[in-house]
Amino acid sequence: METLFLKFDFHRFPFDLAITLLLATILVPTALLGLQGPVRVAFGLAFVLACPGYTLVAALFPRASDLDWIERLALSFGLSIAVVPLIGLLLNFTPFGIRLEPVLVSLYLFTVGLAALAWHRRSQLPLEERLSLSIELKLPDWKSYSRTDKLLTLALIASLLFAAGSVGYVVVTPRPAEKFTEFYMLNATGVAGGYPTNLTVGQNGTLNLTVHNREFAPLRYELRIYQATMEEVFNASANRTELRELSRSFLSNLTIELASDAYWNQSYTFNLSSPGIFRLYFLLYKLPDDQTVYRTLYLTVRVRAS
Numbered sequence: 001m002e003t004l005f006l007k008f009d010f011h012r013f014p015f016d017l018a019i020t021l022l023l024a025t026i027l028v029p030t031a032l033l034g035l036q037g038p039v040r041v042a043f044g045l046a047f048v049l050a051c052p053g054y055t056l057v058a059a060l061f062p063r064a065s066d067l068d069w070i071e072r073l074a075l076s077f078g079l080s081i082a083v084v085p086l087i088g089l090l091l092n093f094t095p096f097g098i099r100l101e102p103v104l105v106s107l108y109l110f111t112v113g114l115a116a117l118a119w120h121r122r123s124q125l126p127l128e129e130r131l132s133l134s135i136e137l138k139l140p141d142w143k144s145y146s147r148t149d150k151l152l153t154l155a156l157i158a159s160l161l162f163a164a165g166s167v168g169y170v171v172v173t174p175r176p177a178e179k180f181t182e183f184y185m186l187n188a189t190g191v192a193g194g195y196p197t198n199l200t201v202g203q204n205g206t207l208n209l210t211v212h213n214r215e216f217a218p219l220r221y222e223l224r225i226y227q228a229t230m231e232e233v234f235n236a237s238a239n240r241t242e243l244r245e246l247s248r249s250f251l252s253n254l255t256i257e258l259a260s261d262a263y264w265n266q267s268y269t270f271n272l273s274s275p276g277i278f279r280l281y282f283l284l285y286k287l288p289d290d291q292t293v294y295r296t297l298y299l300t301v302r303v304r305a306s
Contacts, residue, residue, distance in 0.1 A: 213259070278300070
């Protein structure tokens with residue numbers, strides 16, 4: 001005879017929402033404090049791929065009869081994949097921009113708000129209509145198994161243990177992270193896009209330049225800024241108008257020293273004294289190699305006489 005081993009039920013108390021909030025709450029300090037390793041990866045994947053979508057589905061469908069569990073979980077992953085980029089897109093049009101802290105806080109507030117709404121809507125329903133899940137685990141009656149069944153069961157257990165061990169090994173001993181340097185520009189308000197590409201003579205244009213050292217070691221960089229005069233030429237073979245560089249002049253340079261995972265941010269204001277088409281080049285060198293350009297940014301600016 002089988003013996004009852006474990007019974008888990010959240011018919012009365014919404015343990016699913018509580019667990020979702022717990023995962024989200026644990027991840028926030030883990031990410032903000034810069035902790036690394038498998039724990040951050042596990043909570044980060046659960047938070048991004050499951051929590052926002054699950055709370056949204058729970059708020060929309062509080063009744064057990066609305067969706068079965070397979071549909072509910074599949075829809076949760078799908079909505080999470082849709083919600084996260086949408087929140088990032090909305091943040092791009094705010095002064096906060098798409099950075100770790102604003103994205104993390106926005107997702108957390110989104111998850112908490114929808115979890116509270118789902119909790120409220122579920123509590124308004126009769127007990128028998130609320131979303132619930134009962135899990136019962138029972139010890140099998142090993143003596144009733146045939147020899148073939150026992151061998152197959154042992155083989156299945158061994159396969160599961162091997163798979164779990166393989167996954168654990170990959171998580172505990174991840175591949176070394178890629179080393180690179182982020183070099184990008186934002187507009188004067190700190191948002192990607194809306195750059196000063198159309199100016200009048202003498203009008204100031206402002207950019208925000210950022211260098212992020214993700215090389216896992218302290219580094220020195222050199223930033224060189226050039227101004228090029230451009231002209232439009234028609235490419236008959238491609239049937240389109242293209243820009244050709246006529247001349248280039250050096251404007252300024254500076255040295256940047258950054259610790260590992262450190263940022264350098266600085267605004268750059270420029271104005272052009274004559275009409276025409278110009279291109280500003282921002283060339284980043286990773287010292288001590290001052291001959292090879294490591295990262296390049298440029299901005300094409302059209303200047304009107306008035």
